[in-house]
Structures are given as structure tokens and as C-alpha cells.
Amino acid sequence: MADTLTIHRAGMASVQDLGRFGRSRYGLPVNGALDQHSARVANVLCGNDEGAPLLEITALDFSCTPSTDVLVAVTGAPADLTVDGVVRPQWEPLSVRSGETIRISGIRHGIRVYLAVLGSVNAPSLQGSCAPDTILGFGRSLRDGDELGLQRHCPPVDHPEFRIPLFRLRAPAHHFPTLWTIDVTDGPDLTEFGDTADRLFRSEFTVSPQSNHIGLRMAGSSPGDVPRRVATGEVLSRGVPVGAVEVPAGDELLVLHRGRGVTAGYPVLAVVTATGLSALGQVGPGQSVRFRRRTVAEAVAAHRAQRGAVHALKNRVRTVFDVLRIPTSPARTVSPVPTPHHLPADRRTS
Amino acid sequence: MDGSEVTPDGGSVVIVDCGDSAVVAKAVGMDAERAWQVVHALADALDAIRLDGVHGIVPTYDSLLVEFDCTDTDHATVRRVLRHEADRLGTGPVRPSSTRRFVVPVVYGGEFGPDLPVVAEQLGVSEREVVELHCGADLTVRCLGAPAGAPMMDGPAFPRPVPRLASPRTHVLPGSVAVAGRQAVICPMPSPGGWPLLGRTPLRVLEDLDADPLTAYRPGDTFRFVPIAPEQWDDHAGRPLAATHG
Numbered sequence: 026m027a028d029t030l031t032i033h034r035a036g037m038a039s040v041q042d043l044g045r046f047g048r049s050r051y052g053l054p055v056n057g058a059l060d061q062h063s064a065r066v067a068n069v070l071c072g073n074d075e076g077a078p079l080l081e082i083t084a085l086d087f088s089c090t091p092s093t094d095v096l097v098a099v100t101g102a103p104a105d106l107t108v109d110g111v112v113r114p115q116w117e118p119l120s121v122r123s124g125e126t127i128r129i130s131g132i133r134h135g136i137r138v139y140l141a142v143l144g145s146v147n148a149p150s151l152q153g154s155c156a157p158d159t160i161l162g163f164g165r166s167l168r169d170g171d172e173l174g175l176q177r178h179c180p181p182v183d184h185p186e187f188r189i190p191l192f193r194l195r196a197p198a199h200h201f202p203t204l205w206t207i208d209v210t211d212g213p214d215l216t217e218f219g220d221t222a223d224r225l226f227r228s229e230f231t232v233s234p235q236s237n238h239i240g241l242r243m244a245g246s247s248p249g250d251v252p253r254r255v256a257t258g259e260v261l262s263r264g265v266p267v268g269a270v271e272v273p274a275g276d277e278l279l280v281l282h283r284g285r286g287v288t289a290g291y292p293v294l295a296v297v298t299a300t301g302l303s304a305l306g307q308v309g310p311g312q313s314v315r316f317r318r319r320t321v322a323e324a325v326a327a328h329r330a331q332r333g334a335v336h337a338l339k340n341r342v343r344t345v346f347d348v349l350r351i352p353t354s355p356a357r358t359v360s361p362v363p364t365p366h367h368l369p370a371d372r373r374t375s
Numbered sequence: 376m377d378g379s380e381v382t383p384d385g386g387s388v389v390i391v392d393c394g395d396s397a398v399v400a401k402a403v404g405m406d407a408e409r410a411w412q413v414v415h416a417l418a419d420a421l422d423a424i425r426l427d428g429v430h431g432i433v434p435t436y437d438s439l440l441v442e443f444d445c446t447d448t449d450h451a452t453v454r455r456v457l458r459h460e461a462d463r464l465g466t467g468p469v470r471p472s473s474t475r476r477f478v479v480p481v482v483y484g485g486e487f488g489p490d491l492p493v494v495a496e497q498l499g500v501s502e503r504e505v506v507e508l509h510c511g512a513d514l515t516v517r518c519l520g521a522p523a524g525a526p527m528m529d530g531p532a533f534p535r536p537v538p539r540l541a542s543p544r545t546h547v548l549p550g551s552v553a554v555a556g557r558q559a560v561i562c563p564m565p566s567p568g569g570w571p572l573l574g575r576t577p578l579r580v581l582e583d584l585d586a587d588p589l590t591a592y593r594p595g596d597t598f599r600f601v602p603i604a605p606e607q608w609d610d611h612a613g614r615p616l617a618a619t620h621g
Contacts, residue, residue, distance in 0.1 A: 152584070
């Protein structure tokens, strides 16, 4: 009998990875974990490949129970994390025994929590990734009672009586401020906004409830806070990067995130940096952001520093796991799904 | 901005940064056909090179977006490769001439193309004329769009651009044939959409979402639409579009 992770309370959770790379020429958005940094760290803390399937838990309380002993790590937004009622730390590996319940509740200051399991979980794959694509209808939200197949088990690695964790890996955690600062670089169409471009940096913008993994809509406190396009004329459809800041309707900013369609016809005022996008993956409706202008060189340096910290963590994890003889044979990657059942049945009319 | 180099035919490829993880190459100063050929040839070259760190290549009409992980490569490297390839293209023909032509039956109007009347009115022509223009010429696929493999084509020879719908539909049926601006498309998947719908093909546009390559057609191929009666829907229903080239 294969081992499973039983989901008791699904809230809003799904199985994710870092995204569907290399398919944008076919019009497929990249998708994947919205806070890439927290997702990478969760996997690395379990000795997994950074891109292994893991759980992305959004805003609502969540609980699950493994049918075997496992090693897990929980990263992302601060939350109350317990294993069978005992408070446990985020951003460290945790031993969870067969039958114990992992509970994540009270997610705050950010909206996304990541739960990785050593050896990963089984997930169907489409074009090389398990990342849900809501427009294609691929991948679904988890439901109460779902059972996810587990690839491996891991004997307990903690004090047998007191359950004191053995790990102090000092993972590079995010900061979760009340007012987010999101770094951007100048967009390719900056000049089309004339003197109004600077408004992006003058006021705070509040994320509207009409925001999701495709894009975040943000309003200033008055319409005059929003930059305006001063140039006229049609823009031919062209590829726009994840992170593009646009002003489609004139009164709101639209910041494209990982689910964005690959082409668009609006001018790009600014582009959120790679580290800024991970931060933006934590900003929920009603929260405010302030944009900060960075050069491309500064943004690249920040991203490399963040990735370098994850790389250093990976080395520490490897050392510790070797000492503790925790087996981390490469996680099996996502399994292919039989086709073509994920193509919806042809419907003649709605 | 990168120094753009003038190619012998007077046009040039301009390469600009697009954030910390992308650059854009734009073909400027050349006719639309040549610009499209250049950006797609650059995309093919980049695909073939498999540059470390590059994970997204989006060629459209006159522009090519290249997305990469700036930990694994850098802007200078991507720019250098693009510049080198742009120089190599010179002025010769840059696309292989082997394109395919797909013949696509469409039921126009009614429940299949609910926006046909409004498009006719906006264009100041009859519904029949709209249909005749839409199926009166081969339409060239220029790029593939969202949500997956949507063939974005040059639009029919309408007298003027077609406005988008004031309020987009939340659900467009697969096979819907739509136009907007000076473009045309077939929607391969059920999805939201703001383009007016002229009709719908009973063909299966995408066979298998996990296929590699995803689509039977490529940029450069052409589509020819053929009107059919609603009664003929079932004769074609579910037939793969891939089988209609010739």
C-alpha cells in the first residue's frame, strides 16, 4: 500500500512547482509558486530539488496527516504551525510521525505558506510541470479528504521523548512588513507615460480583491496617483514579462504575475524585479505596497544574493543530512498524466 | 538601450532590457513581413542554441521577448547572442519556405458566432460580406497566444479594425473563431475572451495538451476558413485540425 498524505482541511491549497518553463512560444504562461523564494527554501530544507512538487497554501487554515514517518518543512507567511498540537517552527525541517496531524492556521502578514515533504508528493504533469493552470483547467485545488501519494518516508530525526528538533539551519526567511516595498526597474515603454511615470513612486498602492496569480490590480488613494499614458496609438501584441506593470484602464495599476498570458498590447511602465515578484506573491487584497526604483544591475545583484543564500542553505542541508544519514535520493519527478482526458469534452453550445 | 546596428536593407534590430530577467529585441525600420521574419528567425536561433538560463522565448510581430534566470546567465550574454544572430541574418530569406495550409470549416453566425451582426454593423457591411472576407483569403499565423497554442493570424481584409467587446465574455467555447483589431484567432480552449466571435469550427484544434510540439501549426502556416451549414457540424465534429492540411 502506497504511503499517502491525507488532507483533512484543504482551505485553498494546491500542488505547485516552480512553473512550466520553456513553453511560452506556444502561448503557455509559466505559472508556478507565486512566492518562488519560499517555495525553493521549503524544498531545499527537505533535501529536495528546488523545483519538486510541494503544497502552496493560500490564506486559509490547512491540516493534513501522513501515513508514514516523513520530514517536512513549512515556509512562507508567518502562521501557527503545530504537529499533533505542539508548536513547531517554520523555516526548519520537521520530523512528523505516521498518523500525526500537521496544522497550519492563522496565516498572517502574508498570504502564502509552502509545505514541502522529503521526496515530494505525486502530482500529474502537463508540459513538464505540475503547476496548476486555471485557464486551461489543469491541476485543481485540493479538497478535504484528498490523499496525495508520498514518494518516500523518513525515520524520525528528533529527540525520541521530548521531540526537540535537531535542526538549526538558519534558512534565509522573508521579511513580512506591514507596508511592502516592491522593487521595480524601468519598463521598456516608460517614456509613453511622460511626467506621470514618477507617480508610481510617490504614493502607496492598495491591492484590490480582483487580484490573483494572473495579475494584481492596485489603486492609489485617488485616481491622480496613477501614472497615465500620454502617448497615443495602438501597441501591437507582443510578449510581456512576468512582473510587467501596466495601466490598462487608466485608474488602476495592473501588475502581471506568473499566470499572465504571454502577449499583451498595453505599454509596460515598469517591471517588478525577481525578488520583488516573490514578495508580491505574499501581498494579499487590502495590503499596501510602495514601489522602489532600482537599476537592472541592482535588481540582478539582489536576486543573485537571494539565490546564493538558498544555495548556501542547500550545502548546509546536505552536510547535516549526511551526518544524520537522512536519505535524499533524488525525488521522483512529476508523473505523466494519461491523455487526453484533461481536454474538456467538446461542447457544442454553452 | 543597446546600440542598434543598421542592417543592409535599412532596418535594424534594437535590443532593450525588460526588467532584471528579460530583454526585448525589436525589428525596426523594415516592412512588417520582414520584421516578423527577423524576430521569428531570432527565436529559432535562440531555441537551437539552448542558452543556459533562458526559459521563455516569445516572438510576435516585430518583437521578441526573451526571459531568463539572471542567476544562470546575464543580460550581456543574451544581448550578445541576439546581436550575433541578428547580424548573421543579413538581408537574405530568413524563414524556411515549407509552410502548411490548413482548411477549417466554420459555422458562422447564430449561436456559433453571436457577434457577427455587431461586427457587420461596426464595419458598415452585411453579415454575408463579413463572412466572405473572413473566408476569402488564406490567413497567415503570426504567433501563438494564450491560453495555449491559440493561432494569432493576420485579420481578413476588413475595411477597418474591429473593436474589442466592451465587456469580455467569461467563457468562450473551444473552436470559436474571433477577430479584433486587424487580427484573427481560433480559440483552442475554453477561456475568457474579449474578441468578437464570428463563428465556430467543429474541429478539434488541439489534440493533446501534453503533446510536444503542442500545436500542429506553426507561425508562417496559413488557415483557410470554409463556411458550412449548422447541419454539417456533426460531419466534422471532433475531427483533428491537424488532419486538414494539404
